[in-house]
Amino acid sequence: MENLKALAYELRENVIDMIVEGKAGHIGGDMSVMEILTEIYFDQMNISPENMDDPDRDKFIMSKGHSVEAYYAVLAAKGFFDIKDVIATFSKFGSQFIGHPNNKLPGIEMNSGSLGHGLPVSVGMALAGKMDKKDYRVYTVMGDGEIAEGSVWEGAMAASHYKLDNLCAVIDRNRLQISGNTEDVMAHDDVHERWSSFGWNVIDVADGNDIDQLKAAFDAAKEVKGKPTVLVANTVKGKGSSVMENKANWHHKVPNAEELEQIRKDLAERKEAARRG
Template sequence: MNLKALSYKLRRDAINIICAGKTGHIGGDMSVMEILVELYFKQMNISPENMDDENRDLFILSKGHSMEAYYAVLAEKNFVNLDDIIKNFSKFGSKYIGHPNNKLPGIEMNSGSLGHGLPVCVGMAIASKMDKKNNRIYVVMGDGELAEGSVWEGAMAARQYKLDNLCAVVDRNRLQISGNTEDIMGHDDLHERFKSFGWTVIDVKDGNDIDELDAAFEKAKTVKDCPSVLIANTVKGKGSSVIENKANWHHRVPSEDEYQTIMKDLKTAEEVLLNDGQ
C-alpha cells in the first residue's frame, strides 16, 4: 500500500467531512495525517477484528479536535463508514461529533480536553506492564497542548515507572488557534525539555514524510526502561498553499472556490505519489 498517496486521499476525505458538517479543525487535520496513517496502517496491531483482544495496541488522539482526519483513517481501516460520517457529521443527536467518541468502534476514550491524553496513556501503560502484556500504547498530542501542566505530570510519571511500552508523538506544526506557539507559550528546545524529563527523544525532521516516521517509530520500539517521544515537525494545513502555515485555518470551512483549489492540490499530490510508487 502506498501510504504517502493514501495520506492525500484521506486528506480529501477529511475535507469532505468538514464541508458536509460545516465545521472542523482543518489545519491540524492536515498536519497530523501522515502520523495517523503510519500508525494505523504500519505500526499498530489494531483492526476491527481484534478490538476484543486485550493484547491489541492502544491509541489515544489527545489533540482530539483533529477528529476529521481521525474519521478518515478509521473509515479507511473499516472501523466506521465514510458515507455515514459525511451524512451525519455534527448533526443534532449524531454520534459523529467533533471530538473522539468512544461509543464508536476503534476509539478507546473520549478526548479533546487538552492535556488528558498522555496521563491516561501512562495509566494504560502501567496496567499493561502489570498484566505482562506485550502491547504498545501510543498518544498523539499537539504542540499547543503542551502548555497544559498535566502533560508534564504525566511525563514525570512515565519516566518514574520506566514505561518503555509508551510512545508519544508531538504534532509540532508551530501554530495554534491564537497564532504561533512560540509567541503564545514558547517551548524553547522541546527536545531538551523532554530529555530532561527522562524520555528518549526522537526528532522527525519532516513529520509529514512517511519514510522518516517509519524509521522513527521503529527506533522507538527498541527503547528500553524509559518512554519515547517523536517530535514530528509538520506543516499545519499540509497539502495546499491555500491553508499551509496559516493560523486562521485552525478552524475554518472552505468556500466553494477554496474547496475546489484545495481538492485539486490534494488530488494532484496524490497522483504524483501514486506514479512515483509504480
C-alpha cells in the same frame, strides 16, 4: 504494503468532504497530523475492528481530540465504520460523529477533547501492560499547543518514573495554534530538551509529514528500553494545499467555494504524485 503516502492524501480528501458537509472542523491540525495517524494505524499498530477485544492488541489515544476528522478518516479506512456515514452526518444534529472522539464509536478507546488528558491516560494503559507483562504498545498524539497543559508534564514525569518503554507519544509540531505561532503564544522551542530532561527518549522527525521518516522513528522507538519515547514530528499545519499551509487562521476554517476548488485540486495532484512515487 499499500502506498501510505497516497493514502494520507486520499484521507485528507475525506476530511475536506466532512468539513464542507458538516460546516465545521479543525482543518489545519487534521492536515498536519494525517501522516502520523496513517503510519500509526496502517503500519505500526496491531489493531483492527476484529481484534478490539483482544487484550494484547496495541492501544491509541487521540489526545489532540480536535483533529477528530483526521481520526475518523483513518478509522473508517481501517474498517471501523463507513466513511459515507461520517461525511453525511459529521457535526450534524444527533450525529454520533461529533467534533471530538467519543468511545461509543467502534475503535475509539477514550473520550477526548479537553487537552492534556491523553498522555496521562496512556500512562495508565502502558502501566497496566507492564503489570500484566503484556507486550502491547500504547500510542498517543498531542498537539504542540497542547503541551502547555500542566497535566501533560504530570504524565511525562510518571511515564519516565515507571520506565514505560511500551509508550510512544507524538507531538504534532506544526508550530501554530488558534491564536498564532506557538512561540509567541507559549514558547516550546526547547521541546527536545524539555522532554529529554523529563527522562524521555526524544526523536526529532525532521519532516513529520513524511511517512518514511515517521516509520524510521517509530521503529527506532521500539528498540529503546527503560524509558518512554516521544517523537517531535515537525509538520506543516494545513499540509496538502497552499491555500491552508502554515496559516494560523486555518485552525478551524471552513473553505469557501473558491478555496475548496483549489484545495481539491492540490490534494488530487499530491495524491497522484504520491501514487507515482
